[in-house]
Amino acid sequence: MSNPSKSNSGVSRRALLKGTAGAVGLAAGSGAITGFPYVHSAEPKVLRYLGTAVNEGDEISKKCLEDTGIKIEYITATTDDVTKRVITQPNSFDVLDTEYFTLKKLVPSGNIFALDAKKIKEFDNITPVFTKGQLPNGKKIGDQGTAPWKVLYLEGANSKKFSTTPTEFVTLIPTVYNADTLGIRPDLIKRPIMSWSELLNPEFKGKASILNIPSIGIMDAAMVVEATGQHKYADKGNMTKAEIDLTIKIMTEAKQAGQFRAFWKDFNESVNLMASGETVIQSMWSPAVTKVRSMGIACTFQPLKEGYRSWASGFCVSKAASGPKLDWAYEFVNWYLSGWAGAYLNRQGYYSAVLSTAKANMTADEWGYWMEGKAAIGDIKAPDGTILEKAGAKRDGGSYDDRMGAVACWNAVMDENDYMVRKWNEFIAA
Amino acid sequence: MVQDRKSLVAWLQAAPMMLIFTLFFLLPLLFVTIVSAWDYNEYEMIPAFSMRGYTDTFEGCIAGLPDLCTILKTYLKTLKLCLLTWSLTLLIGFTVSYFLAFHVRSKTWQIVLTLLCTIPFWTSNVIRMIAWIPLLGRNGLVNKGLEGMGLIQQPVEWLLFSEFSVVLALVHLFTFFMVVPIFNSMIRIDRRLIEAAYDAGATGWQTLVNIIIPLAKPGIVIGSIFVITIVMGDFVTVGVMGGEQIASAGKIIETRLSALQFPAAAANAVILLGITILIISALTRIVDIRKEL
Numbered sequence: 001m002s003n004p005s006k007s008n009s010g011v012s013r014r015a016l017l018k019g020t021a022g023a024v025g026l027a028a029g030s031g032a033i034t035g036f037p038y039v040h041s042a043e044p045k046v047l048r049y050l051g052t053a054v055n056e057g058d059e060i061s062k063k064c065l066e067d068t069g070i071k072i073e074y075i076t077a078t079t080d081d082v083t084k085r086v087i088t089q090p091n092s093f094d095v096l097d098t099e100y101f102t103l104k105k106l107v108p109s110g111n112i113f114a115l116d117a118k119k120i121k122e123f124d125n126i127t128p129v130f131t132k133g134q135l136p137n138g139k140k141i142g143d144q145g146t147a148p149w150k151v152l153y154l155e156g157a158n159s160k161k162f163s164t165t166p167t168e169f170v171t172l173i174p175t176v177y178n179a180d181t182l183g184i185r186p187d188l189i190k191r192p193i194m195s196w197s198e199l200l201n202p203e204f205k206g207k208a209s210i211l212n213i214p215s216i217g218i219m220d221a222a223m224v225v226e227a228t229g230q231h232k233y234a235d236k237g238n239m240t241k242a243e244i245d246l247t248i249k250i251m252t253e254a255k256q257a258g259q260f261r262a263f264w265k266d267f268n269e270s271v272n273l274m275a276s277g278e279t280v281i282q283s284m285w286s287p288a289v290t291k292v293r294s295m296g297i298a299c300t301f302q303p304l305k306e307g308y309r310s311w312a313s314g315f316c317v318s319k320a321a322s323g324p325k326l327d328w329a330y331e332f333v334n335w336y337l338s339g340w341a342g343a344y345l346n347r348q349g350y351y352s353a354v355l356s357t358a359k360a361n362m363t364a365d366e367w368g369y370w371m372e373g374k375a376a377i378g379d380i381k382a383p384d385g386t387i388l389e390k391a392g393a394k395r396d397g398g399s400y401d402d403r404m405g406a407v408a409c410w411n412a413v414m415d416e417n418d419y420m421v422r423k424w425n426e427f428i429a430a
Numbered sequence: 431m432v433q434d435r436k437s438l439v440a441w442l443q444a445a446p447m448m449l450i451f452t453l454f455f456l457l458p459l460l461f462v463t464i465v466s467a468w469d470y471n472e473y474e475m476i477p478a479f480s481m482r483g484y485t486d487t488f489e490g491c492i493a494g495l496p497d498l499c500t501i502l503k504t505y506l507k508t509l510k511l512c513l514l515t516w517s518l519t520l521l522i523g524f525t526v527s528y529f530l531a532f533h534v535r536s537k538t539w540q541i542v543l544t545l546l547c548t549i550p551f552w553t554s555n556v557i558r559m560i561a562w563i564p565l566l567g568r569n570g571l572v573n574k575g576l577e578g579m580g581l582i583q584q585p586v587e588w589l590l591f592s593e594f595s596v597v598l599a600l601v602h603l604f605t606f607f608m609v610v611p612i613f614n615s616m617i618r619i620d621r622r623l624i625e626a627a628y629d630a631g632a633t634g635w636q637t638l639v640n641i642i643i644p645l646a647k648p649g650i651v652i653g654s655i656f657v658i659t660i661v662m663g664d665f666v667t668v669g670v671m672g673g674e675q676i677a678s679a680g681k682i683i684e685t686r687l688s689a690l691q692f693p694a695a696a697a698n699a700v701i702l703l704g705i706t707i708l709i710i711s712a713l714t715r716i717v718d719i720r721k722e723l
Contacts, residue, residue: 080689109474213688214688214689215689255675262673265669268560272563276569278567278591417689421685421686425677
């Protein structure tokens with residue numbers, strides 16, 4: 001092993017020098033980019049967009065550049081790392097794409113800018129799901145957990161307190177949301193699945209899975225526990241210590257009895273588990289179901305009688321953003337709500353925040369399939385043109401009103417979060 | 431004077447390494463230790479003395495007796511995986527090195543074969559993870575093969591997402607860290623010693639036990655240190671191959687970090703470091719590496 005290095009040392013040193021020069025050049029280059037904008041007259045409009053990979057599509061940034069001249073620089077991280085970054089490095093981004101439940105951590109840190117509702121053109125057209133907790137037709141929806149309308153408004157421009165009544169100071173402008181449920185393999189289960197309690201049904205011993213992200217996994221676990229009739233939670237998104245103990249105890253017993261094949265943490269893991277038949281029933285996310293289906297494998301995003309666990313994300317702006325950056329941030333958010341992006345999201349199986357503008361950018365057939373639960377007249381295509389569903393197919397769970405109307409709880413950060421995380425570790429170790 | 435200058439030169443020579451070591455290892459470690467004794471809330475660390483990170487970690491360890499608490503269970507599991515991986519990598523690593531050092535005559539072939547041992551590192555963790563499912567999974571190659579031969583009726587479930595698969599993946603990955611130092615020690619063994627043993631009538635086994643193993647000890651210890659430290663801190667392989675159902679010391683730290691509970695994560699890191707240092711110092715007690723090198 002020691003011999004080859006002798007003859008190679010000259011080359012490797014040169015390579016090293018080259019590498020260093022490159023790195024220096026890169027550093028100089030990037031310095032030039034961040035250092036100059038305010039000097040040049042034709043300043044490029046650049047926004048640093050921090051978020052998870054899920055919403056950071058090239059299509060969106062391309063279209064945005066075309067329409068507004070704003071260049072989006074994506075900074076990609078996992079959900080947890082995004083939160084960490086906002087708290088520890090608020091200067092490293094301009095626009096933040098995050099979920100409502102993280103606001104309970106982000107807003108008290110003081111790093112989030114209170115947006116002015118009056119500067120958001122479509123603000124009044126944002127679906128009442130966010131502003132009032134009800135469907136456009138007036139039906140109230142589940143408010144357990146960190147429901148968006150609980151953390152949407154601040155008391156003042158520099159307040160760290162959430163306002164219970166609408167104010168003009170908005171924390172997070174919603175863009176995309178969905179209702180999550182269990183994914184199943186109908187070809188392997190061969191009977192209808194109606195309830196969350198099926199996740200712990202011994203019939204699926206060794207073939208079930210739940211996601212190993214404590215804050216979301218515990219909610220799915222709570223849906224299951226409530227469905228089995230063992231406990232009724234006052235608020236699944238804000239359990240007491242005793243409720244956490246009970247939930248973890250029930251899940252631990254199931255784990256020790258060999259109910260779970262594996263837990264998953266990563267989108268691709270969930271796709272692999274399901275596609276390979278290692279699991280037949282598990283917590284799942286909508287695009288993962290779509291991906292399994294696009295592999296030609298039957299997979300249903302099963303509507304269940306207890307309802308859905310919902311999540312919603314959107315844009316925050318960094319407190320460090322000011323001057324033209326802030327104007328561009330408003331411009332970007334306004335563009336996002338103006339329709340094209342909304343239609344793009346709807347076509348992926350998500351929901352857009354402003355329904356009217358998105359509808360105007362979709363065909364009647366697309367709108368019927370994705371939003372109204374109607375059978376598709378023609379083939380349904382993904383934004384990139386691949387065929388998702390053949391003509392005649394209907395969306396799992398039906399229309400927007402059926403799905404969002406059946407939301408039981410929202411992703412949350414509990415008051416007892418610290419205790420819950422410790423208990424979750426105990427569950428994994430059991 | 432000469433003595434002084436000599437020692438100054440020696441200090442200067444050691445300075446760059448010392449500086450890097452202090453800046454990028456000792457200082458961060460010091461910070462981690464300090465932070466581990468801080469308080470925290472949902473979104474920030476509070477620089478006030480609190481042993482909460484530690485007391486929370488050992489929660490239920492005395493009250494819960496005779497049942498083991500989470501942290502003890504986790505460490506026992508980690509130690510078990512560590513021991514299994516260590517003994518298997520040692521056995522395989524030693525055999526491979528022996529073959530490379532004593533049976534492969536040409537230098538070129540020795541190098542080529544050693545490089546072949548790096549193949550497991552050519553792919554990323556994610557790719558490997560995906561690759562194990564078609565092999566070991568319920569409908570994987572191994573199960574299908576066994577069923578085809580009529581050896582089993584039902585697919586064998588413990589092949590994947592089990593301790594078996596975790597150890598398999600760890601051994602697959604880390605045997606290389608045993609091979610290199612042991613090979614390095616073996617190649618330095620004076621061939622005349624082996625010839626002398628042969629002339630004195632020693633059997634192959636006696637030569638192995640009395641000459642090769644003692645002289646390869648530094649390599650064995652260095653390899654063991656590599657493997658043990660990596661496995662003690664590993665949570666990715668354990669997570670992926672154990673189906674996230676097997677706890678590991680590293681996983682606890684990761685979960686705490688994800689929940690923004692930095693002091694608790696730091697406390698767990700300090701505990702892990704302490705235990706690993708204990709194991710390593712026990713190992714170096716057995717063999718004084720510095721003397722042997």
